[in-house]
Amino acid sequence: MIVYQQHSSHWGLFTAARTPDGLDVVADSDDPDPAPLLRNIPASLDERVRVLAPHVRKGWLDGQSERGGDEYVPVSWPAAIELAASELDRVRGTYGNEAIYGGSYGWGSAGRFHHAQSQIHRFLNVIGGYTRSVNTYSLGASRPLLQHVVGNDDPIVRPTAWPVLAKHTEHFVCFGGIPAKNSQVNAGGVSRHAVAGHLRRARARGAWFTLISPLRDDLAPELGARWLAPVPGTDTALMLALSHVLIERGWHAEEFLRTHCVGFDEFWKYLSGAADGIVKSPQWAESVCGIDAAVIVGLAESMATRRTMVTLSWSLQRARYGEQPLWAGIALACVLGQIGLPGGGFGHGYGAMAGIGMRPLPYPLPTLPQGENRVREYIPVARIADMLLNPGQEYDYNGERRRYPDIRLVYWAGGNPFHHHQDLARLTEAFRRPETVLVHEPFWTATARHADIVFPTTTTLERNDLGCAKEDRALIAMRQVTPPLGQARSDFEIFTALAEKLGVAAEFTEGRDEWAWLAHLYEQWRQASAAGPDFRRFWEIGRLELSGDSDDQVLYDRFRADPAGNPLPTPSGRIELFSRRIGSFGYADCPGHPIWLVPEELQVPPGAGDFPLFLVANNPATRLHSQLDHGATSAESKIHGREPLRMHPTDAAYRALSAGDVVRVVSATGSALAAVVISDSVRPGVVQLATGAWFDPSAPDVATCIHGNPNAVTRDIGTSRLAQGCTGQLTRVEVQGFAAAPPPLRIYDPPVAQEN
Ligand SMILES: Nc1nc2c(c(=O)[nH]1)N[C@H]1C(S)=C(S)[C@@H](COP(=O)(O)OP(=O)(O)OC[C@H]3O[C@@H](n4cnc5c(=O)[nH]c(N)nc54)[C@H](O)[C@@H]3O)O[C@H]1N2
Ligand SMILES: Nc1nc2c(c(=O)[nH]1)N[C@H]1C(S)=C(S)[C@@H](COP(=O)(O)OP(=O)(O)OC[C@H]3O[C@@H](n4cnc5c(=O)[nH]c(N)nc54)[C@H](O)[C@@H]3O)O[C@H]1N2
Numbered sequence: 001m002i003v004y005q006q007h008s009s010h011w012g013l014f015t016a017a018r019t020p021d022g023l024d025v026v027a028d029s030d031d032p033d034p035a036p037l038l039r040n041i042p043a044s045l046d047e048r049v050r051v052l053a054p055h056v057r058k059g060w061l062d063g064q065s066e067r068g069g070d071e072y073v074p075v076s077w078p079a080a081i082e083l084a085a086s087e088l089d090r091v092r093g094t095y096g097n098e099a100i101y102g103g104s105y106g107w108g109s110a111g112r113f114h115h116a117q118s119q120i121h122r123f124l125n126v127i128g129g130y131t132r133s134v135n136t137y138s139l140g141a142s143r144p145l146l147q148h149v150v151g152n153d154d155p156i157v158r159p160t161a162w163p164v165l166a167k168h169t170e171h172f173v174c175f176g177g178i179p180a181k182n183s184q185v186n187a188g189g190v191s192r193h194a195v196a197g198h199l200r201r202a203r204a205r206g207a208w209f210t211l212i213s214p215l216r217d218d219l220a221p222e223l224g225a226r227w228l229a230p231v232p233g234t235d236t237a238l239m240l241a242l243s244h245v246l247i248e249r250g251w252h253a254e255e256f257l258r259t260h261c262v263g264f265d266e267f268w269k270y271l272s273g274a275a276d277g278i279v280k281s282p283q284w285a286e287s288v289c290g291i292d293a294a295v296i297v298g299l300a301e302s303m304a305t306r307r308t309m310v311t312l313s314w315s316l317q318r319a320r321y322g323e324q325p326l327w328a329g330i331a332l333a334c335v336l337g338q339i340g341l342p343g344g345g346f347g348h349g350y351g352a353m354a355g356i357g358m359r360p361l362p363y364p365l366p367t368l369p370q371g372e373n374r375v376r377e378y379i380p381v382a383r384i385a386d387m388l389l390n391p392g393q394e395y396d397y398n399g400e401r402r403r404y405p406d407i408r409l410v411y412w413a414g415g416n417p418f419h420h421h422q423d424l425a426r427l428t429e430a431f432r433r434p435e436t437v438l439v440h441e442p443f444w445t446a447t448a449r450h451a452d453i454v455f456p457t458t459t460t461l462e463r464n465d466l467g468c469a470k471e472d473r474a475l476i477a478m479r480q481v482t483p484p485l486g487q488a489r490s491d492f493e494i495f496t497a498l499a500e501k502l503g504v505a506a507e508f509t510e511g512r513d514e515w516a517w518l519a520h521l522y523e524q525w526r527q528a529s530a531a532g533p534d535f536r537r538f539w540e541i542g543r544l545e546l547s548g549d550s551d552d553q554v555l556y557d558r559f560r561a562d563p564a565g566n567p568l569p570t571p572s573g574r575i576e577l578f579s580r581r582i583g584s585f586g587y588a589d590c591p592g593h594p595i596w597l598v599p600e601e602l603q604v605p606p607g608a609g610d611f612p613l614f615l616v617a618n619n620p621a622t623r624l625h626s627q628l629d630h631g632a633t634s635a636e637s638k639i640h641g642r643e644p645l646r647m648h649p650t651d652a653a654y655r656a657l658s659a660g661d662v663v664r665v666v667s668a669t670g671s672a673l674a675a676v677v678i679s680d681s682v683r684p685g686v687v688q689l690a691t692g693a694w695f696d697p698s699a700p701d702v703a704t705c706i707h708g709n710p711n712a713v714t715r716d717i718g719t720s721r722l723a724q725g726c727t728g729q730l731t732r733v734e735v736q737g738f739a740a741a742p743p744p745l746r747i748y749d750p751p752v753a754q755e756n
């Protein structure tokens with residue numbers, strides 16, 4: 001009998017069953033706009049790419065070969081556990097726990113108990129702690145900057161809610177767009193995809209949309225947006241010029257700037273040219289970003305005369321000096337003075353995920369406690385290669401002078417650094433430094449292929465779990481769809497076995513197995529939130545609608561009404577257009593107010609030099625990051641097995657390239673093969689290659705990656721000394737025809753040694 005079980009993923013709720021034709025996945029009937037990504041899920045059970053048994057790297061056993069490109073030999077579970085436990089014990093005993101890097105950044109799968117990050121951090125804390133990471137690849141520059149400028153994360157976690165925008169906003173000015181592809185996803189899950197519907201309602205009411213982006217499809221065509229495509233990485237200049245026009249013509253909110261902001265004088269000194277002799281006029285911005293001065297003036301006027309929401313995508317700050325477009329965008333919204341009015345002001349990341357702009361729940365969700373980390377050492381997450389390559393080296397971060405720790409063991413569960421990090425050839429070098437690398441993975445990803453011991457991990461379909469997200473309104477019983485494949489075990493079971501070996505099982509498990517943990521987490525949550533029936537009943541029903549809105553935080557409408565009574569948690573209590581704190585750090589790459597800094601990518605004019613094109617390496621429409629790259633939605637987009645690279649007809653013609661041609665994308669860092677898609681939805685001078693094609697370095701004479709992972713060509717450098725965030729979004733490249741037959745992909749063939 002075929003039984004469909006309810007389950008959940010970061011991209012939506014579904015039911016699934018194993019059938020003779022493979023896994024059948026059906027979107028939840030209550031979801032008004034299910035994600036095309038659901039079609040990737042059947043590939044979870046594709047044994048071709050699964051790690052089916054514990055494996056050890058050959059060269060780690062015999063000392064003959066290095067990490068990356070090595071072969072693997074299967075070993076028994078007891079042998080793998082014994083090896084890993086003794087390595088953990090040796091390293092902590094010899095060098096101390098800070099020599100263990102357990103930052104382990106990554107999305108893993110949805111589910112509150114089998115949350116890979118919580119599991120690994122809990123385990124490492126039980127054995128004495130680990131060097132951790134702070135911040136994310138998503139918002140590397142934003143979070144540290146927002147702390148200084150508005151005092152907290154409200155613009156991300158609590159921006160004006162979607163229904164208010166749908167009702168009141170007259171003009172959406174969208175820097176980086178509100179790409180429909182991204183709203184498929186929400187960290188932890190989403191039971192109803194609603195973003196497209198809210199935008200449609202705003203449009204039906206007559207709202208205007210201005211899209212400022214290198215890609216036309218960063219806003220849905222049905223919204224009828226006006227598309228402005230500045231040179232990538234120049235939004236700050238455009239924002240400064242908009243502010244300049246508004247102030248010079250007296251269209252600015254003088255009173256709001258005086259009563260709700262600090263630092264307007266410094267900001268104006270800079271805009272007017274009094275500080276540096278350069279007036280940040282529309283003519284000046286035109287020369288930087290390629291948008292007509294007259295268009296800039298017209299846009300400023302429209303913004304001043306309509307209820308305007310300035311939306312800033314997360315991608316804007318995932319680039320060199322990424323702090324600046326966010327700060328300049330907030331300053332622009334202050335100059336307009338509509339912050340705290342219904343539908344006005346600014347938001348950061350509408351559409352970046354389905355949950356942004358949904359009110360978060362007022363109570364916590366069931367959460368696996370991680371315990372306490374006794375090691376104080378940390379790095380900003382995107383400085384991993386710097387850390388591994390330069391132990392002891394000093395670096396700046398957010399006002400501190402810090403030193404990289406000396407890492408001897410790297411432990412990863414639930415992330416794919418050989419997807420997410422920049423300059424993957426350099427990361428390969430960095431991963432050769434530690435003595436030991438341990439990885440939990442369901443799949444033979446490039447990261448699994450850099451481990452010494454690979455633990456075969458179940459996918460979410462092979463476990464029971466609780467599904468929910470802070471901005472969603474449902475608690476879901478994620479019921480096991482199919483038994484574990486091969487010898488796979490959950491992260492929890494693997495850590496339990498290691499904890500047993502190391503004599504700390506009681507602390508790690510607290511005497512509970514999966515089922516007992518689910519019941520415990522649920523019951524604890526139920527008592528705290530006073531919601532729902534008992535666990536058994538909940539599991540039978542399978543789904544609990546959650547209610548309540550949190551409005552107990554500082555919201556901008558209250559701040560607007562009474563800034564002294566509801567101050568922001570900044571040093572001044574106001575929005576900081578000039579931050580004394582940031583200014584006091586003395587960083588030329590992030591001074592005390594928003595500023596136009598020319599990134600290295602613009603030091604050679606666009607169109608000139610060896611790398612005339614801009615590569616936009618954005619998040620993929622066809623998958624979540626690198627997950628299920630071999631799934632149907634992702635695989636169908638590939639051409640000759642390569643990741644599609646979009647380019648403008650003019651740029652293709654200039655290089656005599658045709659649709660479907662295999663090309664080599666080359667930068668100062670490295671190279672990647674890809675296949676051409678010709679499209680006038682891409683700004684001339686820009687090419688777009690999404691992240692997430694599995695990194696395939698198997699033919700280095702041809703390219704750093706023969707599959708199309710853009711992180712083969714991106715640069716590994718922080719946003720600035722302030723935040724040290726990821727800068728992977730933009731790179732200067734050239735695209736060359738590749739006449740030879742492209743070498744076959746190897747990344748989907750397991751690297752398992754053939755028995756002789
Ligand atoms: N150039 C460039 N680079 C970027 C970006 C960009 O815009 N440009 N974007 C960045 C951003 S925003 C992000 S968030 C990162 C994303 O980077 P990651 O979050 O590292 O990417 P994922 O592919 O989601 O990696 C998750 C891994 O966990 C595995 N996994 C799934 N479930 C489980 C589980 O239960 N247990 C274990 N052990 N493993 C599991 C999956 O197979 C997968 O390999 O990439 C960043 N990289
Ligand atoms: N389908 C899908 N959805 C996802 C993800 C995924 O992997 N797949 N990842 C999720 C995660 S972890 C995150 S953090 C968010 C990421 O959210 P974002 O970082 O906002 O998403 P991106 O798709 O990387 O970038 C959005 C758009 O910004 C535009 N852009 C790039 N550079 C510039 C620039 O210099 N100026 C302007 N004006 N625009 C620019 C690009 O055209 C790009 O399409 O997405 C989430 N949603």
Ligand SMILES: [Mo]
Pocket residue numbers: 137138139
């Ligand atoms: Mo992200």
